[in-house]
Amino acid sequence: MSKVIRSVKNVTKGYSNTQVKVRNATSNDAWGPTGAEMSEIARMTFDTSQDFFEIMDMLDKRLNDKGKNWRHVLKALKVLDYCLHEGSEHVVVWAKDNIYIVKTLREFQYIDEEGRDQGLNIRVAARELTALLLDDERLRNERKDRKSWKNRVAGIEDH
Amino acid sequence: GTTRNVDMSRSESDLTINIKKATNAEETAPKRKHVRSCIVYTWDHKSSTSFWTGMKVQPIMADEVQTFKALITIHKVIQEGHINTLKEAQAHVGWIESLGRGMIGDGLRGYGPLIKEYIHFLRAKLQFHRHHPEFNGLFEYKEYISLKSVNDPNEGYETVSDLMTLQDQIDSFQKLVFAHFRHGVNNECRISSLVPLVQESYGIYRFVTNMLRAMHRTTGDDEALSPLRERYNGQHHRLVRFYYECSNLRYLTSLITIPDLPQDPPSLLSEDDAPALP
Numbered sequence: 001m002s003k004v005i006r007s008v009k010n011v012t013k014g015y016s017n018t019q020v021k022v023r024n025a026t027s028n029d030a031w032g033p034t035g036a037e038m039s040e041i042a043r044m045t046f047d048t049s050q051d052f053f054e055i056m057d058m059l060d061k062r063l064n065d066k067g068k069n070w071r072h073v074l075k076a077l078k079v080l081d082y083c084l085h086e087g088s089e090h091v092v093v094w095a096k097d098n099i100y101i102v103k104t105l106r107e108f109q110y111i112d113e114e115g116r117d118q119g120l121n122i123r124v125a126a127r128e129l130t131a132l133l134l135d136d137e138r139l140r141n142e143r144k145d146r147k148s149w150k151n152r153v154a155g156i157e158d159h
Numbered sequence: 160g161t162t163r164n165v166d167m168s169r170s171e172s173d174l175t176i177n178i179k180k181a182t183n184a185e186e187t188a189p190k191r192k193h194v195r196s197c198i199v200y201t202w203d204h205k206s207s208t209s210f211w212t213g214m215k216v217q218p219i220m221a222d223e224v225q226t227f228k229a230l231i232t233i234h235k236v237i238q239e240g241h242i243n244t245l246k247e248a249q250a251h252v253g254w255i256e257s258l259g260r261g262m263i264g265d266g267l268r269g270y271g272p273l274i275k276e277y278i279h280f281l282r283a284k285l286q287f288h289r290h291h292p293e294f295n296g297l298f299e300y301k302e303y304i305s306l307k308s309v310n311d312p313n314e315g316y317e318t319v320s321d322l323m324t325l326q327d328q329i330d331s332f333q334k335l336v337f338a339h340f341r342h343g344v345n346n347e348c349r350i351s352s353l354v355p356l357v358q359e360s361y362g363i364y365r366f367v368t369n370m371l372r373a374m375h376r377t378t379g380d381d382e383a384l385s386p387l388r389e390r391y392n393g394q395h396h397r398l399v400r401f402y403y404e405c406s407n408l409r410y411l412t413s414l415i416t417i418p419d420l421p422q423d424p425p426s427l428l429s430e431d432d433a434p435a436l437p
Contacts, residue, residue: 053164060163064199067192097162098162098163098202100199100202100239100241101199103239104195104198104199104239105195107191107354107414107415108191108195109190109191109192109414120413123414127416
């Protein structure tokens with residue numbers, strides 16, 4: 001059902017092809033983002049500057065979404081992490097300039113209707129990403145050698 | 160540029176709503192999402208002017224819970240907001256002090272002493288930052304500051320001393336918070352004031368550890384530094400106890416990582432690495 005609504009929204013809100021890709025990868029579905037989705041988005045950060053800004057704007061929106069949409073936030077962190085490794089250098093600059101967006105997610109809170117703490121994964125992911133963004137040398141090395149970070153940004157299997 | 164694409168016209172009215180919700184009269188923690196929005200606002204605008212304006216129009220003095228939540232919110236925004244927030248806060252010290260004047264005695268729900276102590280602490284913190292503008296609100300480690308102070312041992316001595324005074328103030332405040340827990344009720348609102356205190360005390364601890372090690376290394380004057388070592392050891396033991404007590408509060412441990420300090424203070428004379436970040 002959510003999939004149908006999303007594709008209707010994609011049309012009525014006039015989202016571009018690039019924006020739709022990011023929206024799908026960071027949706028409320030209980031799976032994903034897949035490795036294929038992330039690698040395609042990362043590759044698109046090298047395209048035109050319009051593509052780049054559309055990707056970052058959409059990730060930014062997702063990162064600042066409300067608690068109920070915690071999957072948006074968690075997936076956006078995963079996609080950002082992936083793009084920091086495989087995407088263009090502009091992603092690194094953008095993320096460093098706007099590090100407070102990620103940093104302030106380290107205390108993200110959301111308890112769902114069944115009393116489950118859905119914020120935990122976000123807090124952990126935000127802590128890891130903040131540490132990475134503050135460590136230039138580590139980020140540079142990980143951008144050169146993808147083996148060292150691959151398990152961290154592997155696709156989310158199930159929520 | 161690579162700055163975020165922010166709708167500046169909307170963000171001002173959103174900020175007012177966020178401040179209002181963060182400081183409402185419900186006896187809970189100030190909601191993180193609203194506090195976060197205030198913090199993000201100061202970064203997007205590189206200014207906290209609207210935050211203070213928005214705070215001052217809220218009826219926070221009418222209710223002790225609202226006053227206490229406002230103080231927690233202010234503390235968090237000062238800690239995590241854009242560095243200009245810390246500078247701009249200096250102009251509002253008088254207003255922060257005025258928040259305690261309406262309180263008579265303990266208050267119906269017992270927040271009176273906590274409000275007074277929070278105000279006292281924030282005044283001390285802002286005073287520290289006025290004298291030491293090189294520190295950010297959370298005392299996050301920056302190598303150059305310890306190097307700078309090491310070059311001038313007198314300045315270093317004074318800075319460490321001032322940091323330790325602030326650490327003592329955090330310690331008295333946290334003790335008061337624990338002493339004011341109430342049986343049979345959810346203490347979330349009180350406990351949430353411990354979050355910024357844990358973070359700040361650990362930032363100070365790391366800083367002081369690094370600076371004292373560097374000063375021992377470069378001056379080689381162990382005797383002159385012995386008063387600071389003694390004070391450091393005392394503070395270490397108090398921090399261990401503080402973090403131990405925090406580790407029993409589920410609300411706290413689910414939210415932040417409580418630092419795991421060794422029982423005994425680390426040697427300041429050795430070349431051991433500083434304690435790792437939690």
